[in-house]
Amino acid sequence: MRIRDVFLLEAYYDDLQVAIMDRLAQYLSQEQNEIPTDEFRMALADDGFMLSFEEMKASMEEMGVVANVGPDSITPKGKVSNDLVDPEGEEEFAEP
Numbered sequence: 001m002r003i004r005d006v007f008l009l010e011a012y013y014d015d016l017q018v019a020i021m022d023r024l025a026q027y028l029s030q031e032q033n034e035i036p037t038d039e040f041r042m043a044l045a046d047d048g049f050m051l052s053f054e055e056m057k058a059s060m061e062e063m064g065v066v067a068n069v070g071p072d073s074i075t076p077k078g079k080v081s082n083d084l085v086d087p088e089g090e091e092e093f094a095e096p
């Protein structure tokens with residue numbers, strides 16, 4: 001494998017992790033404790049990640065952000081820390 005291919009593969013997985021974290025944060029902000037698996041896979045497909053169930057499950061388990069990934073539902077592990085959704089060090093905008 002060439003160095004360029006390694007960098008592209010790493011960039012793909014970095015982007016995939018960001019997309020998974022973002023989607024989980026969106027569901028958790030709606031206070032959903034269980035997420036339909038097919039709905040989540042379609043949301044990732046909308047983000048450009050066409051994954052099989054097994055690929056998605058392996059990625060999510062490797063990240064350690066889910067308690068369970070089943071064919072019917074995904075159970076997240078409580079609060080997902082996502083800098084894109086809740087950036088640290090940023091002040092809230094107050095209207096005058």
